[in-house]
Amino acid sequence: MTDLKQALSNTAEKIEAVLDDILSPKGAPEHRIYSAMRYTTLGGGKRLRPFLVAQSASLFDVAEMNALRTGAALELIHCYSLVHDDLPAMDDDDLRRGKPTVHMAYDEATAILVGDALLTLAFEVAAQPETHDDAEIRIELVDMLARASGARGMVGGQMIDLEAEKKDLDLEEITLLQQLKTGALIGYGCEAGAILGNASAEQRQALISYASDLGLAFQIADDLLDVEGSVEETGKAVGKDEDAGKETFVSLLGINGARDEAKRIADRAVSQLSIFDAKADLLRATAEFVVVRRN
Amino acid sequence: MTDLKQALSNTAEKIEAVLDDILSPKGAPEHRIYSAMRYTTLGGGKRLRPFLVAQSASLFDVAEMNALRTGAALELIHCYSLVHDDLPAMDDDDLRRGKPTVHMAYDEATAILVGDALLTLAFEVAAQPETHDDAEIRIELVDMLARASGARGMVGGQMIDLEAEKKDLDLEEITLLQQLKTGALIGYGCEAGAILGNASAEQRQALISYASDLGLAFQIADDLLDVEGSVEETGKAVGKDEDAGKETFVSLLGINGARDEAKRIADRAVSQLSIFDAKADLLRATAEFVVVRRN
Numbered sequence: 344m345t346d347l348k349q350a351l352s353n354t355a356e357k358i359e360a361v362l363d364d365i366l367s368p369k370g371a372p373e374h375r376i377y378s379a380m381r382y383t384t385l386g387g388g389k390r391l392r393p394f395l396v397a398q399s400a401s402l403f404d405v406a407e408m409n410a411l412r413t414g415a416a417l418e419l420i421h422c423y424s425l426v427h428d429d430l431p432a433m434d435d436d437d438l439r440r441g442k443p444t445v446h447m448a449y450d451e452a453t454a455i456l457v458g459d460a461l462l463t464l465a466f467e468v469a470a471q472p473e474t475h476d477d478a479e480i481r482i483e484l485v486d487m488l489a490r491a492s493g494a495r496g497m498v499g500g501q502m503i504d505l506e507a508e509k510k511d512l513d514l515e516e517i518t519l520l521q522q523l524k525t526g527a528l529i530g531y532g533c534e535a536g537a538i539l540g541n542a543s544a545e546q547r548q549a550l551i552s553y554a555s556d557l558g559l560a561f562q563i564a565d566d567l568l569d570v571e572g573s574v575e576e577t578g579k580a581v582g583k584d585e586d587a588g589k590e591t592f593v594s595l596l597g598i599n600g601a602r603d604e605a606k607r608i609a610d611r612a613v614s615q616l617s618i619f620d621a622k623a624d625l626l627r628a629t630a631e632f633v634v635v636r637r638n
Numbered sequence: 639m640t641d642l643k644q645a646l647s648n649t650a651e652k653i654e655a656v657l658d659d660i661l662s663p664k665g666a667p668e669h670r671i672y673s674a675m676r677y678t679t680l681g682g683g684k685r686l687r688p689f690l691v692a693q694s695a696s697l698f699d700v701a702e703m704n705a706l707r708t709g710a711a712l713e714l715i716h717c718y719s720l721v722h723d724d725l726p727a728m729d730d731d732d733l734r735r736g737k738p739t740v741h742m743a744y745d746e747a748t749a750i751l752v753g754d755a756l757l758t759l760a761f762e763v764a765a766q767p768e769t770h771d772d773a774e775i776r777i778e779l780v781d782m783l784a785r786a787s788g789a790r791g792m793v794g795g796q797m798i799d800l801e802a803e804k805k806d807l808d809l810e811e812i813t814l815l816q817q818l819k820t821g822a823l824i825g826y827g828c829e830a831g832a833i834l835g836n837a838s839a840e841q842r843q844a845l846i847s848y849a850s851d852l853g854l855a856f857q858i859a860d861d862l863l864d865v866e867g868s869v870e871e872t873g874k875a876v877g878k879d880e881d882a883g884k885e886t887f888v889s890l891l892g893i894n895g896a897r898d899e900a901k902r903i904a905d906r907a908v909s910q911l912s913i914f915d916a917k918a919d920l921l922r923a924t925a926e927f928v929v930v931r932r933n
């Protein structure tokens with residue numbers, strides 16, 4: 344676990360530098376929008392998704408900067424989704440990563456535009472030659488990132504989540520919701536490494552299966568944190584799901600049941616990586632980590 | 639002008655079919671989000687931006703479906719921007735193209751997600767092989783579309799526009815604002831034809847210069863319509879700029895001054911196309927049309 348924490352923090356530091364560079368409006372007028380984009384993107388987060396890109400890419404000896412830029416594009420999508428998710432018309436959250444959300448620190452209109460700008464920038468970053476010198480690979484990154492993020496991926500999951508406030512979902516429906524809402528981006532993180540590394544179909548499928556389990560384990564753990572965590576630990580409001588009357592893995596399985604299920608699926612995630620050698624050890628450790636993390 | 643109206647309506651019909659196909663969630667669950675995406679995207683609009691792609695592409699004998707899909711991607715960006723622009727925290731508009739805006743017909747959260755989904759889908763469409771068989775060309779389409787749409791393009795212009803409510807802009811500032819807010823997508827429309835057609839640097843620059851003038855003439859005409867048009871003609875609320883105390887080309891130049899300026903810039907747009915033969919006649923007619931249109 345010490346190795347994993349060190350590796351996570353190493354990647355987070357490098358991603359921070361790449362994002363800082365991407366969000367510097369060289370030659371552009373110093374808009375309020377850049378200030379707000381930097382406010383919400385820089386200086387926080389575990390950068391789990393870029394870490395997954397970096398680790399899956401490392402299985403295939405991909406150049407580090409290619410993986411970092413691909414991870415940065417993915418992180419921009421994740422950041423935009425948080426900004427829009429926090430809006431008053433959505434989850435109406437005042438705190439994110441321990442500081443005021445964008446619509447609180449700036450205003451609602453700025454938060455809408457900041458989300459739009461980060462989302463758009465993700466595709467610009469993925470499309471630029473610095474991300475990979477092969478246009479075929481870059482266009483596949485763009486295509487898969489769009490699928491993972493859009494109406495059939497993350498945004499589709501957010502839509503189901505909104506509708507879920509009006510009706511009770513069963514376990515199968517919650518699983519689909521979460522596979523879209525959080526699983527799709529985690530899946531892209533692992534698949535992006537395979538795309539960058541020209542992985543075989545078998546290797547790519549193994550990473551996709553791993554990511555699918557990882558995403559689910561991550562979400563169950565997140566539901567547990569919402570019940571058991573504190574504001575100090577998580578840096579955001581807790582107990583929101585219960586307050587909103589939303590079904591979660593915890594409300595459906597109970598605390599102990601959810602904890603067992605998270606463990607079972609994390610173990611399955613590890614087993615999906617059996618075709619890889621020790622290079623995949625940090626991915627294996629990640630699956631074990633997500634179910635015991637405290638934030 | 640009859641030829642232009644016929645050509646516009648031909649392209650609009652073809653774009654409608656392409657968008658209808660793109661927005662059919664084959665195999666996906668029938669989410670509320672697809673219904674709302676279709677509601678706001680289909681069945682309306684002049685489809686001016688796709689028309690510009692089609693016309694600039696036709697200068698270089700680009701296959702029609704390549705131009706249509708590129709135009710459809712651009713139209714998705716335009717549609718998303720309208721949905722977010724209409725939100726209560728932004729322009730707070732109830733009517734668009736003569737029918738209730740998305741947040742009125744559905745709700746605010748759905749409108750936020752619909753905008754996000756359309757924006758994301760635009761890049762998926764541009765990235766798919768059906769848009770062009772050369773990955774180098776597709777990735778350039780993605781890159782330029784992202785630049786035109788993001789913080790240094792359209793969204794940057796929207797941000798300046800929001801800030802403009804707090805201070806009076808002069809003519810130079812209004813021009814910059816509009817070059818970003820509406821000009822960038824119009825510019826992309828014309829440049830996309832050049833990208834699809836492997837145009838020479840000179841041809842590409844001519845189209846960029848034309849589009850820059852066209853966008854400006856279009857915006858001045860829009861400001862005139864806001865003062866002189868009726869709700870019936872424009873399908874949206876009028877007099878909004880004056881109500882919001884916003885400076886416009888009309889408030890800075892007067893009605894007659896703005897009309898003269900629109901005419902002068904439209905003429906300049908036509909002159910930018912001097913290197914092209916009669917194939918560019920519909921682009922020339924477009925410049926003349928945007929300053930006399932009634933909606």
